[in-house]
Amino acid sequence: MHLLxxxxxxxxxxxxxxxxxxxxxxxxxxxRAGARVTVIGFSWPGKPAxxxxxxxxxxxxxxxxxxxxxxxxxxxxxxxxxxxxTFSSVxxxxxSDADVRAAIERVGPFDGYILNSVQFAGAFESVLGDRPxxxxxxxxxxxxxxxxxxxxxxxxxxxxxxREARLLEVMEDRLxxxxxxxxxxxxxxxxxxxxxxxxxxxxxxxxxxxxAPTNIKGPxxxxxxxxxxxxxxxxxxxxxxxxxxxxxxxHLRPDFRIRIAGNMPSGVTSAHxxxxxxxxxxxxxxxxxxxxxxxxxxxxxxxxxxxxxxTFELGLPSVATSxxxxxxxxxxxxxxxxxxxVAFAAALEAAAADVRDVDGSAFHRRQVRALDAAVGLGxxxxxxxxxxxxx
Numbered sequence: 001m002h003l004l005x006x007x008x009x010x011x012x013x014x015x016x017x018x019x020x021x022x023x024x025x026x027x028x029x030x031x032r033a034g035a036r037v038t039v040i041g042f043s044w045p046g047k048p049a050x051x052x053x054x055x056x057x058x059x060x061x062x063x064x065x066x067x068x069x070x071x072x073x074x075x076x077x078x079x080x081x082x083x084x085x086t087f088s089s090v091x092x093x094x095x096s097d098a099d100v101r102a103a104i105e106r107v108g109p110f111d112g113y114i115l116n117s118v119q120f121a122g123a124f125e126s127v128l129g130d131r132p133x134x135x136x137x138x139x140x141x142x143x144x145x146x147x148x149x150x151x152x153x154x155x156x157x158x159x160x161x162x163r164e165a166r167l168l169e170v171m172e173d174r175l176x177x178x179x180x181x182x183x184x185x186x187x188x189x190x191x192x193x194x195x196x197x198x199x200x201x202x203x204x205x206x207x208x209x210x211x212a213p214t215n216i217k218g219p220x221x222x223x224x225x226x227x228x229x230x231x232x233x234x235x236x237x238x239x240x241x242x243x244x245x246x247x248x249x250x251h252l253r254p255d256f257r258i259r260i261a262g263n264m265p266s267g268v269t270s271a272h273x274x275x276x277x278x279x280x281x282x283x284x285x286x287x288x289x290x291x292x293x294x295x296x297x298x299x300x301x302x303x304x305x306x307x308x309x310x311t312f313e314l315g316l317p318s319v320a321t322s323x324x325x326x327x328x329x330x331x332x333x334x335x336x337x338x339x340x341x342v343a344f345a346a347a348l349e350a351a352a353a354d355v356r357d358v359d360g361s362a363f364h365r366r367q368v369r370a371l372d373a374a375v376g377l378g379x380x381x382x383x384x385x386x387x388x389x390x391x
Contacts, residue, residue: 001383003030004107006128007041007116008092010057013050017231018306022138022185023116025206029375030114038107040100041120042092056103063091066233066265077160086167087160089122100124112382115175117141122171134378135179136204140192142169147300148235151242176200181378186327199381202374203327205367208310212364213285220289224257225274225352227291229284230307233265239300240321243341245270248295251345256352261287285314293317293351295344296324296335309367311335315360319347330366334358 011024030037039049040056042063049055065073065087080090104127113133115121118141121128142165149161176182176193182201184190195201228244230237241260249258249272257274261281268277281287288294294311296318308328311318317334321344325331334356336347 001034001112001379002036002038002110003112003114003382004104004110005030005037005039005114005116006120006124007039008063008119010039010041010043010049010055011051012044012047014047019117019138021208021306022206024210025208025371026114026116026136026183026204026375028210029204029371030379032372033375033379035379037114038110040103040107042094056107058095058100058103061091061094063088064233066263084167086118086122086164086171088119088164092120092123097124097127100127112180115179118168118171118175121175125171125174129178132180132382133178134181134183134382135175136183137172137176137189137193138185140172140189142166142172143192144236144300147239151235151239151300181381183374183378187329188326202377204374205327205329205370206306206309207364207367207371208306208313209364212361213313213315220355220357222292222352222355223290224259224276225292226256226258226295226348227261227288228258228295228297229261229281229287232260232262232268236298236300238265238268240297240323241268243299244295244297245272245275247341248297248344248348249275251342253349256349259287259291285310288316289314291316292355293319293348295348296320298324298326312363313360315358317351317356319344319351330363332358332360332363 005027007023011020014020027037038054038056042059042061043049043057045060045062049057076087076090079093080087083090112131113128114136115128115133116136117138145161145165145168149158149165152158152161172193176195182193182195183204184193184201185204185206187203190196190201232238232241249270252272254273259276259278261278263280264277294316296305296308296311298305298321305324308320308324312332319336321339322337325337338344338347
């Protein structure tokens with residue numbers, strides 16, 4: 001079976017975000033199942049595709065809102081209004097439908113589409129309806145947009161997010177109805193998208209690496225008490241970080257050392273003397289292994305938290321909100337779950353004082369087995385459709 005994996009940004013091997021890590025895991029699973037996968041989408045400027053022979057690159061674009069100029073942001077908003085598209089999809093409209101159609105024709109014969117999230121599918125929806133398709137819903141995007149609107153700091157931002165939510169809800173419904181099968185990354189997202197039936201959808205349990213991490217023997221050296229890393233410019237992550245800094249951190253001892261890595265939006269500060277923002281780090285795994293305990297602080301969004309999966313794979317102690325565990329059916333014994341800020345702070349201090357790592361390889365193996373089984377269900381459904389068409 002030959003599948004065309006349509007995505008906003010093609011893999012470049014960097015795995016710099018949760019979205020890219022999830023994409024790599026899904027593509028690997030499709031190929032393990034025996035499918036031939038060709039990827040189509042855009043690249044980051046200066047970052048070539050990691051597998052050029054199996055990738056169709058439509059152009060190089062930077063879709064990050066936080067790094068765009070005010071003029072570029074205004075242009076995106078204007079184009080979105082005129083086209084009736086979401087803000088995220090209109091960023092991809094740097095090529096025409098005809099360009100995308102011609103690129104697809106160059107792929108040669110293929111059996112179906114894997115529509116990876118709503119951004120690319122929403123930008124070029126009219127081009128992608130000529131073959132059976134599977135829709136991969138990384139999140140319930142309209143729910144995330146509603147939460148972003150509630151947390152927005154200005155009336156204009158609230159209005160823009162509410163507009164996104166309305167358009168995304170209609171688009172997600174349309175894509176789910178058109179799809180022969182839907183993959184979600186969290187169990188609760190199946191019901192939220194109206195595809196809870198086993199004939200319509202399955203959850204993809206993810207991993208952050210192809211092979212189980214090698215457990216390092218001997219005691220781990222902690223450079224700080226707690227380590228956090230993430231794409232904080234993504235609004236659901238920012239909401240969680242704001243909750244952590246405003247509600248949890250004030251209850252921590254003044255000498256409790258917290259290191260926060262990743263691209264930080266303007267205006268994020270903390271009066272706690274132990275908090276340090278360290279920006280980008282050369283080795284994300286080494287950074288998180290340098291924390292005695294990992295705070296998992298999601299309070300918004302849908303889908304799965306890849307940082308939770310990575311923490312469990314590495315066997316690191318953690319304190320997690322209940323939202324941080326969405327999409328994950330197994331919790332290791334060194335993970336404490338609480339949504340109460342005072343209890344969260346107390347659990348962090350207790351875990352940092354008595355560091356207890358566990359073997360994460362079993363968790364990784366369990367995730368891979370479940371991922372492969374779910375992908376097999378979807379491909380079986382797509383294969384049945386293909387046989388019906390051929391008959």
